[in-house]
Amino acid sequence: MKKIYIIHENNEWTAPLLKGLDELGLPYEDWFLDKGVLDLSVEPPEGVFYNRMSASSHTRNHRYAPEYTGAVIAWLERHGRKVINSGRALQLEISKIAQYTSLNAHGIRTPKTIAAVGKEQIIEAAKKFSGPFITKHNRAGKGLGVQLFQNIDALKKYVEGSSFDEPIDGITLIQEYIQSDEPFITRCEFIGRKFLYAVRVDTSQGFQLCPADACQIGDAFCPVGEIEKPKFEIIQGFMNPILEKYEKFLEANGIHISGIEFIMDKNGEIFTYDVNTNTNYNPDAELKAEVFGMKEIARYLGDELEKIDMA
Template identity: 70%
Template sequence: MSSKVYILHENEEWTTPLKGELEKLDVPYEDWFLDSGKLDLTEIPPEGIFYNRMSASSHTRNHRYAPEYTAAVISWLESHGRLVLNDSRALALEVSKVAQYNALREHGITTPKTIAAVGKEHLIRSADSFDGSFITKHNRAGKGLGVQLFQSKEALKQYVDSDDFDESIDGITLLQDYIQSPDASITRCEFVGGKFLYAVKVDTSEGFELCPADVCQVGDSYCPTTPATEKPKFEIIEDFDHPILKKYEEFLKANGITFAGIECIQNENGDLFTYDVNTNTNYNPDAEKKGNKSGMKAIAETLEKALLQFK
């Protein structure tokens, strides 16, 4: 059996653009949809390159245990010496912001003040540690899950005690300093092959649940009939350069991450805070078309090169 690229994932819509780019390059691939399944540990994995695209938000698509199953599959692959791009360490960071922040700080990367709490009583009590505004977010998240802004402990208590309280799937809710950007934007830096590809400015003025993939864009602001003069949500930043990029690349290399989007924000004083690492990165087609970039093409070319080296 000839070797090929194996794509490990749980969302067909997010993976379709990659398959198209692999087909253009005539790269053989096989789809492993890991929302559920069975794994015989006595079997030998096939030969090839394995690309992990498992997402922390899989439970929002009724794939609750997809990350756990994928972790088992990757452990099996790595035990047989198979090359996994975005390996077991990368997956561990994908599903835990606590793990992300600890790893980022090890590389001298500043993250917002964060408290992880399990249980409503501890969550409410944690608000005493913040002097100003703070947000909640899920430890295992993606798409801005659980992000709410609060100005006081009492406001948090009302939310936590209400039917609207949205608990993280792993039971860990984060309280975090609210970093206010002067222009209500964040920057997402995309990396392919462990190297910086481009940066995107993301408008967050209408909320936090922003995924760059077009399949995530819902609501009037993303309707095709919306006037073209409206400010786009995603814009590629031309010639983006910042000293943080070197630290990001070192962080990725040390943690088995080949492909990622890293999100950061600057306050009014110009201080930069890094708050999210997405190892299942997606790209905005409109921004890429305007900026003449293609993240999925770059990923496909990286996979092609890895497969040729493997052969």
């Protein structure tokens, strides 16, 4: 029997999707890939394989889950199986450098970024920025390693101090700080490479960008304000030429389901800074707007499974 296979390492994030699949009566199997055994001489089962592996898996003691998932996806693709969010998508999930270079190749502007390995190299790289800058992990998720610095001295204290957060892949990114008129970012959600909706994320009380859990990285990044609006709010009727570029970018990289985040500076210029291929959705915002991402994903996976049955 052909099924939908959910590849992941976080039950909490996946639960809403499994509920959606159950409601539609779709056959599925949960593949929790934090560890396992892969026999390359055996053919994989028939079905649709949805890759939801996360770059932040190591924070949940699943250090090698992305590497193992990469091996599994290579095996699936070798045998011509339908993989939603391909091996290339996984490469982008675990490397912001890969994200930025591909975004730039599709005419999508990203903040000025320098990659550095080594504490001395981080400090030297930061000297190339004339204004405030941030650091972040190349392999991140959940805002790992994001810190705002006004000058090199502050960076030195951080890098040489006990609180320095070593990236799991050893690569620290130094990036220009984009100042916007209002404290919010925009996250555009795509399913089947088609735009679903955009959500406005309030950053006035911290840069919590993960809709499904608390990804607080400190108020030092975004000053505390007294805005009483919801943290996540779906923007009705959002339209912008950037959406067409995003869709072409997704197609070129084998990404079917994703959330892409951007910030707009004081001049109205859009800077794209993150691509999430294991995207999550905020239930309160969706309930208010009466649109539900996980249900849409479940329908999409069901449609893809039906295409295989008809082939």
